[in-house]
Each structure stands twice: as structure tokens, then as C-alpha cells.
Amino acid sequence: MSTRSRLLVCVAVLGALHLGVACAGFFAPNDPAAQDRDHPYAPPMRLHFVDAHGGLHLRPFVYAQALRVDSFDTYEEDRAKAIPLKFFVRGALYRVLGVLPLRVHLFGFGDDLPVYLLGSDGYGRDLLSRVLFGAQVSLLAGLIGAGLTLSIGLCVGAVAGFWGGWKDEVLMRVAELFLALPWIYLLFAMRAFLPLAVPPLKAFLLVVMVIGVVGWARPARMVRGIVLSAKERDFVRAARGFGASGGYLLRRHILPETSSVLLTQAAILVPQFVLAEMTLSFLGLGVPEPMPSWGNLLASLQHYNVLVSYWWMYLPALAMVPFFVGYLVLASLLQGSTEAYKIEGAGSGV
Amino acid sequence: MRFVLRRLGHAAFLLVGVSVLAFFFSTLAPGNYFDEMRLNPQISAEQLSALRAEYQVDRPMAVRYVRWAGAVLQGDLGFSFAYDTPVAPLLWTRARNTLLLTGTATLLVWMLALPLGVWSAERLGRPVDVALSWATAVLLIIPDLALALGLLVLVVRSGWLPTGGMVSVGFDTFSVVHKLQDVALHMVLPVTVLVASALPVLLRHVRAAVAEALQAPFLRAAEGHGISRRRLLYRYVLPAAAHPLIALFGFSIGTLLSGSLLVEVVMSWPGLGPFLLEAILARDLYVVIGGVLLSTLFLVAGNFAADLLLYWADPRIRAETTGR
Numbered sequence: 001m002s003t004r005s006r007l008l009v010c011v012a013v014l015g016a017l018h019l020g021v022a023c024a025g026f027f028a029p030n031d032p033a034a035q036d037r038d039h040p041y042a043p044p045m046r047l048h049f050v051d052a053h054g055g056l057h058l059r060p061f062v063y064a065q066a067l068r069v070d071s072f073d074t075y076e077e078d079r080a081k082a083i084p085l086k087f088f089v090r091g092a093l094y095r096v097l098g099v100l101p102l103r104v105h106l107f108g109f110g111d112d113l114p115v116y117l118l119g120s121d122g123y124g125r126d127l128l129s130r131v132l133f134g135a136q137v138s139l140l141a142g143l144i145g146a147g148l149t150l151s152i153g154l155c156v157g158a159v160a161g162f163w164g165g166w167k168d169e170v171l172m173r174v175a176e177l178f179l180a181l182p183w184i185y186l187l188f189a190m191r192a193f194l195p196l197a198v199p200p201l202k203a204f205l206l207v208v209m210v211i212g213v214v215g216w217a218r219p220a221r222m223v224r225g226i227v228l229s230a231k232e233r234d235f236v237r238a239a240r241g242f243g244a245s246g247g248y249l250l251r252r253h254i255l256p257e258t259s260s261v262l263l264t265q266a267a268i269l270v271p272q273f274v275l276a277e278m279t280l281s282f283l284g285l286g287v288p289e290p291m292p293s294w295g296n297l298l299a300s301l302q303h304y305n306v307l308v309s310y311w312w313m314y315l316p317a318l319a320m321v322p323f324f325v326g327y328l329v330l331a332s333l334l335q336g337s338t339e340a341y342k343i344e345g346a347g348s349g350v
Numbered sequence: 351m352r353f354v355l356r357r358l359g360h361a362a363f364l365l366v367g368v369s370v371l372a373f374f375f376s377t378l379a380p381g382n383y384f385d386e387m388r389l390n391p392q393i394s395a396e397q398l399s400a401l402r403a404e405y406q407v408d409r410p411m412a413v414r415y416v417r418w419a420g421a422v423l424q425g426d427l428g429f430s431f432a433y434d435t436p437v438a439p440l441l442w443t444r445a446r447n448t449l450l451l452t453g454t455a456t457l458l459v460w461m462l463a464l465p466l467g468v469w470s471a472e473r474l475g476r477p478v479d480v481a482l483s484w485a486t487a488v489l490l491i492i493p494d495l496a497l498a499l500g501l502l503v504l505v506v507r508s509g510w511l512p513t514g515g516m517v518s519v520g521f522d523t524f525s526v527v528h529k530l531q532d533v534a535l536h537m538v539l540p541v542t543v544l545v546a547s548a549l550p551v552l553l554r555h556v557r558a559a560v561a562e563a564l565q566a567p568f569l570r571a572a573e574g575h576g577i578s579r580r581r582l583l584y585r586y587v588l589p590a591a592a593h594p595l596i597a598l599f600g601f602s603i604g605t606l607l608s609g610s611l612l613v614e615v616v617m618s619w620p621g622l623g624p625f626l627l628e629a630i631l632a633r634d635l636y637v638v639i640g641g642v643l644l645s646t647l648f649l650v651a652g653n654f655a656a657d658l659l660l661y662w663a664d665p666r667i668r669a670e671t672t673g674r
């Protein structure tokens with residue numbers, strides 16, 4: 001396979017994954033916030049194909065779960081009550097991309113029966129639905145954070161590289177400062193000095209902002225290196241000779257040169273920032289309940305009894321693996337394809 | 351000597367910059383420790399204003415910074431509101447534990463990365479090298495958090511190793527050997543996670559640097575002289591590849607410091623991580639600033655050590671700075 005077709009496959013797979021997350025409501029069987037106090041910490045239900053009498057069913061089914069008598073967290077399957085899996089059922093209301101209201105779900109069991117394919121948390125909320133909706137929050141934080149970082153990096157790098165002089169000196173000194181610090185400490189320090197107890201949406205924006213501001217130094221240095229070499233090239237000099245202004249030169253001739261590096265950086269930064277969001281939320285400094293995110297879904301594992309007794313609470317940690325693989329492959333493919341026709345000295349600013 | 355002075359100046363610049371940055375960020379914060387106190391019905395308004403005056407929180411920013419920086423230079427990192435004692439000794443006991451963890455992890459990760467990297471660079475493209483590349487890719491994909499939690503679940507359920515904290519119950523009654531053994535056993539899990547998270551990046555860099563050095567013509571010549579393979583690798587190739595690797599050493603300290611923060615919280619290791627987290631949640635300002643500053647100090651010291659090593663190892667740098 002050529003690099004180009006590999007790139008296409010990779011982008012298609014990543015796109016499909018993100019589309020799936022964007023339509024989380026469709027794939028999630030339940031409302032992520034709906035609580036069921038009768039089923040705290042219900043283990044994942046098993047999908048059966050063979051019933052108690054040995055009869056084979058093409059349509060998978062589950063057995064209803066009920067708390068074992070005189071126990072508060074052990075469940076047993078009620079073999080008398082088989083619930084068949086149905087496709088395209090009506091269920092809880094959700095909004096696609098936050099606007100389009102819909103009720104149809106890919107699969108479900110109808111009749112508001114509590115069904116937990118990945119188990120439930122301490123409030124009896126469906127873990128599968130929470131992981132899917134949490135993906136929206138975490139990925140969005142990563143994507144917006146990366147966008148913010150790259151825009152700051154682009155502006156700073158362009159100013160430092162194009163106008164040079166004392167601006168370059170000052171900006172690059174500050175960039176060194178940001179590069180030198182261990183990033184979690186930086187994240188911690190910035191988060192420490194922002195308000196803690198805020199509503200979920202505001203907390204989300206704060207987290208995105210903090211993550212986005214922390215990482216700008218590396219892309220800024222890269223952009224600066226490219227701008228430095230690009231502004232000496234013949235076509236830029238020619239345009240300058242024809243009387244083009246600085247802003248026009250930057251916009252039209254120089255910044256387009258940085259696009260491939262920015263793209264590669266984006267593929268590297270998004271998973272890093274998703275991880276940053278997870279870390280903050282895991283530690284209770286990020287997105288708070290009841291809004292699910294991959295990080296705060298794992299937060300309950302800090303309690304010893306959850307860690308020991310309810311193994312399925314660990315499953316959200318694995319949810320990001322396919323995304324990370326996708327972004328890693330994308331980054332290495334992009335790196336390989338841009339190296340082929342990199343302008344001389346463009347990478348020197350790294 | 352000029353080189354050393356320049357790097358020392360750079361280190362000082364970083365420390366001052368971080369302290370200013372941390373202090374400025376801290377004033378951006380709405381609310382402080384005393385605002386939370388205002389909600390407490392047992393503390394009267396007069397008491398509160400007396401406290402505010404005592405800690406001088408209402409003075410202008412620049413004045414407070416100069417006072418604080420002057421105190422820091424004398425080893426006084428300020429006062430913890432929550433613990434009601436000076437910050438420095440509090441931080442120091444925690445920092446010692448963090449250093450123990452990251453120091454061990456740094457040592458181990460380099461002891462693994464160097465031979466493995468050389469080994470796989472020598473067999474570039476052969477099955478073992480490909481297998482090792484795949485293994486590092488897998489390690490790279492699994493995030494620290496997932497790895498730490500996963501191993502913790504495994505160990506807690508199996509009971510192979512002690513988990514949580516740094517010492518067992520009744521530590522004070524143990525003999526010296528038993529004490530060392532106990533701490534070492536508690537360290538296994540966090541150090542494993544730290545090593546696993548830092549190893550893939552280092553391994554890749556070592557492999558690339560050695561593979562590049564292996565291409566050099568002088569090596570072909572040395573080979574022609576009949577010098578043994580092992581001597582060739584460790585006396586000729588490794589020194590030639592040393593420059594990027596020593597620069598990487600500073601970077602690895604930063605990664606491990608960052609990683610250890612999270613790992614310490616997950617494994618409840620009594621280091622800077624949980625302490626800092628607590629301080630953030632309690633808005634204990636000087637503890638947070640002190641912790642960030644201390645970690646920067648570690649990092650800067652590590653980088654400075656790497657610079658000195660570079661000066662010693664690379665004659666080009668000596669020639670560049672003294673020849674002029």
C-alpha cells in the first residue's frame with residue numbers, strides 16, 4: 001500500500017470512530033445520567049445465545065439481574081426472565097450534536113428494563129452509555145485544546161520568526177520557560193489558581209483553556225523555524241519586491257508552508273491533550289460530575305473497595321486505546337509523508 | 351568554563367521565570383484560603399481581617415513577590431495555611447520520597463534503554479528488532495493512568511506485592527534490613543509503571559542515535575582493523591551517539607517527574623503528588639508554589655548535570671567555548 005492510501009485508510013477509520021462518538025446517543029442504550037438506585041455496581045451482563053433448555057437463539061438475549069437476598073452488591077441472573085436484544089428501539093431522548101432531538105437507539109431492550117452491558121456504577125448508571133458520552137467530552141477537550149495550542153503557537157511563531165528582533169528574543173525565552181517545566185506540574189499550577197467549584201460546562205471550558213495554554217511552546221518554535229527559512233526564499237523576496245505588506249506576505253506565502261507541520265503536531269497533540277484532560281478529571285481538578293468524561297469515570301477507582309470489588313469500573317481506561325492507536329499511526333504517516341518534501345532547514349527549529 | 355557559567359545563568363533564569371510565573375498566576379485566582387474561612391460561622395469578621403493583615407494578603411502583588419522571593423532565597427518557602435507550619439520542611443519530606451521514586455526509575459530506565467537500544471540498532475530490520483519496535487509501540491499507546499490502574503488492580507487482587515503507601519504497618523519496629531526490604535517492595539509497583547511509561551520514547555531515541563552512528567565511515571575503518579564487535583559498539587559507537595542521548599537525559603527527568611505525580615496519587619505514595627493535590631484543593635497557596643518551584647529545581651538541576659556531562663563528553667563543545 002502506498003503512503004497515500006494508508007493515510008486515507010487511517011483518516012477514514014479515525015473519522016468513523018469520531019462520528020460514532022458524535023452520535024453517542026444513538027449507540028448508547030441508556031441515558032448516561034439516569035440513575036437506578038436498585039442496581040448499584042451491577043456487573044456486566046452476559047449476552048446469551050443458548051437458553052436454559054439448550055435451545056439456540058439467533059437473537060441474543062440477557063437475563064434480568066436481581067440483588068441476591070441479604071447482599072448489597074452481588075447479583076444473580078434471573079433465569080426465568082430472558083430479555084431479547086432489539087435493534088432500532090425507542091428509548092431515552094438524546095440530541096445529536098446537541099441539536100437534533102431523537103429517541104431511536106441502535107440497540108436496547110425497551111420497557112426501561114435495567115440492562116448493563118458494561119455494568120453500572122455506584123448510582124446504577126449504565127457504564128457503556130457513560131463511556132460513550134464521556135468520549136464526547138474528552139475528545140472535544142483534546143480537539144479544542146489542540147486547536148487552541150496550535151493557534152497560539154502559530155501566532156507566536158509567526159511574530160517571532162517574521163519580525164524577529166526583541167520580539168523574537170522575548171517570545172522564545174518565554175517558550176523556553178514553558179518547555180522546561182514538567183507539563184503536569186504546569187497543568188497543576190495553572191489549574192490550582194483557577195476556581196475549583198464551578199458548574200460542569202464552565203469547568204470543561206476552564207480545563208480546555210488550561211490544557212490549550214500549556215502546550216504552545218513546541219509548535220511555536222517549529223513554526224518560527226519554518227517562517228525563518230521561508231521568508232528568505234525567492235518567491236517571498238519577489239513578492240516583497242512587488243510591494244507586498246508584511247501581513248500579506250505572512251498570510252499568503254509564508255504561513256501555508258507551516259500547514260504540514262501543524263497537521264502532524266495536531267495528530268501528536270490531540271491524544272496528549274485527551275490524556276491531560278483525563279489526568280485532571282481523574283484527580284478531581286477537571287470535568288466534575290454528573291458530566292461524564294473518561295477521566296472522572298476512573299476517579300471512583302481511587303476508592304479501595306471499588307478497585308478490589310468491581311473490576312468493570314476499570315473498563316473506561318481501555319476506551320481510548322483505539323483512538324490513541326489511530327492518532328499515533330496518523331502522526332507517523334504524516335511525519336513520513338512530509339519528510340519527503342520538506343524545505344531545507346524547516347525542521348531546524350525543533 | 352564560559353559554557354558552565356552560561357548554563358548556570360540559564361538555569362537561574364528558568365528558576366526566576368517559573369517563580370514569577372507561578373506567583374502571577376496565583377494572583378489571578380479568585381478567592382483564597384481566607385475566603386473559604388468566611389463561610390465558617392465560628393470565625394468572626396474581626397478575626398478574619400486580623401488574619402488577613404498577619405499574612406499580608408491585601409498588599410500589592412509586586413511587594414508580595416519581592417518579600418516572598420527574598421524569603422525563598424533564605425530557604426523560607428512561606429507558610430502553609432492548612433498545616434499552620436512553614437512550608438519548607440513539609441515539602442522536603444515529601445520531595446525526598448519523590449526523589450527516591452524518580453531517581454530509581456531514572457536509573458532503571460536508562461539501564462534498560464541503553465543496552466536494549468544498542469542491541470536492537472545493531473539488528474536493524476531483523477525480526478528481534480521489529481518485535482521490540484512493536485513492543486515499544488504497544489507501551490507507547492497504553493497511557494500511564496491506564497497502566498498504573500491496571501497493574502494496581504492486578505496486584506491488589508493477587509496480593510503479590512504490598513500496595514499503598516511507602517511502608518507497612520509496624521515499620522518502626524522492623525530491623526534495618528527489614529526496613530529496606532519493606533520500602534523496596536513498596537517501590538516495585540510505582541517504579542515499574544514509571545519505567546514502562548518512560549522506556550518507549552527513550553528506547554526509540556537510543557535506537558535511532560546508535561543506528562545513525564553505526565553508518566559512520568570511521569566505524570567501517572575500525573571494523574577493518576579487526577576490533578571486536580563488543581568493543582566497537584561500546585567504545586566507538588556509543589560515544590559517537592552520546593550527544594543526543596545526554597540531551598535526552600534532561601528530558602527524561604522531566605517526563606519522570608511529571609509521571610511520578612500521577613503515579614504517586616494512584617499508588618498513594620507519600621510524595622509531592624498527593625501533597626500538591628491536597629494543597630490545590632485546599633487553596634494552600636504557598637505549598638502549591640513551593641511544590642512547583644521545587645520540582646523545577648529538580649528539573650533544572652538534572653538538566654545542568656546533563657550539560658556538565660555533555661561538556662565532559664563532547665570535545666566539540668569544549669573547543670567551541672574555550673577556543674574563541
